[in-house]
Amino acid sequence: MSLRQSIGFAGFQGDSWSVPIGRSSRNGSIGIAVVMLVFLFAGPNLRADDLLDRAQSHFGIVPAPDATLVSSAKVELGRALFWDTQISMGGQVSCGSCHLPESGGADPRRFSKRAKGDLTKRNSQTVFNAAYQDELRWLADRPSLQVQASGSLTGSLGHDDEESAEARLVELGYATQLKNVFGDGDDASLTDQFGRAVAAYEKTLTTPADFDRYLSGDENALKTTPRKGLTLFMDIGCVDCHSGLLLGGRQMAVFGVFGDYWTATGSTKVDEGLYAKTKQPEDRYRFRVPMLRNITATAPYFHDGSVDDLSQAVRVMAKVQLDRTLTNSECDAIVQFLNSLTGEVPRNFSPPGGE
Helix, strand or coil, X not given: CCHHHHHHHHCEECXXXXXXXXCCHHHHHHHHHXXXXXXXXXXXXXXXXXXXXXXXXXXXXXXXXXXXXXXXXXXXXXXXXXXXXXXXXXXXXXXXXXXXXXXXXXXXXCCCECCCCCEXXXXXXXXXXXXXXXXXXXXXXXXXXXXXXXXXXXXXXCCXXXXXXXXXXXXXXXXXXXXXXXXXXXXXXXXXXXHHHHHHHHXXXXXXXXXXXXXXXXXXXXXXXXXXXXXXXXXXXXXXXXCECCCCCCCEEECCCCCXXXXXXXXXXXXXXXXXXXXXXXXCCEEECCCCCCHXXXXXXXXXXXXXXXXXXXXHHHHHHHCCCCCHHHHHHHHHHHHCCCCCCCCCCCCCCCC
């Protein structure tokens, strides 16, 4: 029902009010009271409708994985490659070592341990829904899932060069399996085929959540407090960076617009972000905006894992990015909204046979 239909009996005509005040103040009071009652009872429903429309204009729906794709030979091979520690130098680390089911597809450690025993420079982000990002990692320096996966062979998996990595794939029998999946006519290197197979698997790791049901039109999917949080999220400006399908993950932004981020987060080291690569002044403290999908499960937060508590992370972002000090109730509402972004762990996010 439209606003005009809801209050038409109270005297809404054309584009103006016509309240039946009459000849006495008593009649006038009755007319105004009728209008107030209309807003009192109709208002929440109207605001809910408007909120859904507004949310749909800013955000997108994460689809469930295609069951046919999940069971395909390419995805099954990519799954085996993702979880196999034997591929790494030393046989102790896999892609799955830094992306855990109980941590929303991310790493609960501030920094991940690589095959050679050293630590990653930044916190490992979730692999769930990562297929919808244009670039990956905190500096957006990997342009696709395939490049990210291939790069891990000489990165976290510890091989000194591609020749070493490919020799291990041959030794483990994966060269034949990759050939069977991609065909004799595919002349890509084993490294590239490894990346393509792992990327195919990662594309099935989508996590639709309550918020997606809400965006699809089920207004009961969000309760009162999460709706308040959604409203705040849009009103105070969080949506300026955290929008789209993933609520983030699609652009670069300076961390610390209204103050030094490391003071707010208690960081032990100042990371200059993209500036370390470009040496351009405008890139100092610039990072890829993280997606907020599954954020309640992916602590610790920020590029250096410096904050363990989501409420504190929300307060930090509000202050250093928007110059806003949140009340306890505002922070709680936003956190409850963020909780609606967390979906179920994909059934195939485990080593083969471990559903």
